[in-house]
Amino acid sequence: xxxxxxxxxxxxxxxxxNAKKILYIASKACSISADxxxxxxxxxxxxxxxxxxxxxxxxxNQYQIIDQLAFDINKKYGNxxxxxxxxxxxxxxxxxxxxxxxxxxxxGEWKIIARKIILPTYEVFDEKRYFRSEEKVxxxxxxxxxxxxxxGFTICEDLWVNKDIEGRGIHKKNPIIxxxxxxxxxxxxxxxxxxxxxxxxxxxxxxSFAAQYLQVPLIYVNQIGANDxxxxxxxSFILDKNGSKIKQLKSFSEELSSWEIDQIKPEKNKFENxxxxxxxxxxxxxxxxxxxxxxxxxxxxxLSGGIDSALVSAIATAALGSDxxxxxxxxSKWSSSHSKSDAKDLARRLNINFNSIPxxxxxxxxxxxxxxxxxxxxxxxxxxxxxxxxxGTLLMALANQEKHLLLSTGNxxxxxxxxxxxxxxxxxxxxxxDRKSTRLNSSHRCISYAVFCLKKK
Numbered sequence: 001x002x003x004x005x006x007x008x009x010x011x012x013x014x015x016x017x018n019a020k021k022i023l024y025i026a027s028k029a030c031s032i033s034a035d036x037x038x039x040x041x042x043x044x045x046x047x048x049x050x051x052x053x054x055x056x057x058x059x060x061n062q063y064q065i066i067d068q069l070a071f072d073i074n075k076k077y078g079n080x081x082x083x084x085x086x087x088x089x090x091x092x093x094x095x096x097x098x099x100x101x102x103x104x105x106x107x108g109e110w111k112i113i114a115r116k117i118i119l120p121t122y123e124v125f126d127e128k129r130y131f132r133s134e135e136k137v138x139x140x141x142x143x144x145x146x147x148x149x150x151x152g153f154t155i156c157e158d159l160w161v162n163k164d165i166e167g168r169g170i171h172k173k174n175p176i177i178x179x180x181x182x183x184x185x186x187x188x189x190x191x192x193x194x195x196x197x198x199x200x201x202x203x204x205x206x207x208s209f210a211a212q213y214l215q216v217p218l219i220y221v222n223q224i225g226a227n228d229x230x231x232x233x234x235x236s237f238i239l240d241k242n243g244s245k246i247k248q249l250k251s252f253s254e255e256l257s258s259w260e261i262d263q264i265k266p267e268k269n270k271f272e273n274x275x276x277x278x279x280x281x282x283x284x285x286x287x288x289x290x291x292x293x294x295x296x297x298x299x300x301x302x303l304s305g306g307i308d309s310a311l312v313s314a315i316a317t318a319a320l321g322s323d324x325x326x327x328x329x330x331x332s333k334w335s336s337s338h339s340k341s342d343a344k345d346l347a348r349r350l351n352i353n354f355n356s357i358p359x360x361x362x363x364x365x366x367x368x369x370x371x372x373x374x375x376x377x378x379x380x381x382x383x384x385x386x387x388x389x390x391x392g393t394l395l396m397a398l399a400n401q402e403k404h405l406l407l408s409t410g411n412x413x414x415x416x417x418x419x420x421x422x423x424x425x426x427x428x429x430x431x432x433x434d435r436k437s438t439r440l441n442s443s444h445r446c447i448s449y450a451v452f453c454l455k456k457k
Contacts, residue, residue, distance in 0.1 A: 001144045004034040007234040007255045009225035012046035019069045030077040037082035040223040041156050044086050047192030053130045074108030081106040100131045114138035114153035137178040152184035156191040165205045176210045192223040195233035195282050208243030215241045226289035231282045252285045288319035300404035303327040305339030309409040312432045317350045325352040330359045330391045359390050388424030405429050
């Protein structure tokens with residue numbers, strides 16, 4: 001049996017666009033004579049769809065779209081089997097009235113073959129708000145070339161049942177133990193698992209336990225992409241029955257990759273990144289995908305000469321290209337000559353657009369207005385916050401005028417202790433280095449990697 005692993009980047013809520021992407025995948029599967037195509041959890045919706053799942057018109061459209069998709073795949077590519085993640089309606093009077101399900105398209109039709117059992121409701125997840133839990137594990141019998149295969153399907157959290165590895169306690173249900181009784185030949189997990197620091201290592205351990213326990217190969221297919229504060233790294237893989245990795249897909253990149261069931265030797269090309277480069281790559285994908293999905297082509301950054309704005313500039317350049325990054329230095333009477341020269345030198349090294357807008361006259365105007373109208377001089381902290389708010393106002397004006405995406409440069413440590421200015425350095429459409437999805441205490445884990453990138457320039 002030949003599988004095609006489709007590590008894709010769906011757009012949340014774009015059912016028609018995601019269906020077109022799946023149709024394209026079908027064409028690639030047909031060209032390599034694949035028997036079975038695997039797409040990630042909720043691949044028709046993108047993850048997390050959140051309250052879009054409460055819109056009845058979208059749920060209704062979903063069924064029309066998957067009907068058409070099944071027809072188109074059969075018409076163009078014949079009897080190809082392909083899994084699609086959907087939100088399945090439960091026809092009763094209870095709420096929530098949806099399952100997080102996997103549909104199998106083949107022969108111009110589709111049917112539900114698996115439903116998610118364990119629904120995460122912690123940290124970034126709130127699945128019990130939208131879905132109901134399935135009671136039974138899912139096994140699909142598939143006949144390929146005169147041999148019948150028993151495929152065990154799990155959906156993301158269904159695999160995370162070893163409390164000694166993942167540390168979330170004991171679930172009331174354990175799909176892996178239940179699948180042991182079903183004597184499956186292959187275990188498949190279709191996921192939308194967000195990236196966090198060292199997450200791939202944890203996924204590999206959980207998956208290795210399942211493969212060894214069932215003594216079958218395991219195929220793990222994960223979504224990639226960035227949706228608001230979540231980044232999905234992909235990093236799909238295949239393990240043999242002993243839990244050893246025999247195939248690894250790229251991280252932070254869409255990829256289609258085939259695998260035949262009798263291919264048990266590890267592939268030579270592995271795409272496992274270092275911890276530091278993974279953080280950097282995650283943030284690059286976060287900026288790139290957020291800009292693309294929100295319709296921005298260019299980014300704007302206030303460049304101070306400090307390490308945080310330097311790091312954000314390096315990330316933005318990697319994500320959007322140097323021609324699409326615009327940086328502005330806004331020196332005041334407190335700006336050192338070193339900070340001004342550092343900002344200019346960074347822009348030169350990254351080959352990004354650079355401009356300087358001095359704000360000393362604006363600061364003076366504020367000070368004079370306060371003295372004339374309120375009869376007091378601004379204290380040091382007041383002055384510093386006025387400076388930040390002037391800069392924030394100028395940056396927002398430039399972003400509005402030129403349709404840039406303004407990137408905030410504050411880091412997570414500053415956010416945690418409140419070292420930031422409302423309506424000043426917090427201005428922006430995306431906070432790059434205080435994103436919750438990386439679970440970093442500060443930006444400094446990847447500063448050294450960014451500096452390394454700059455030195456290469």
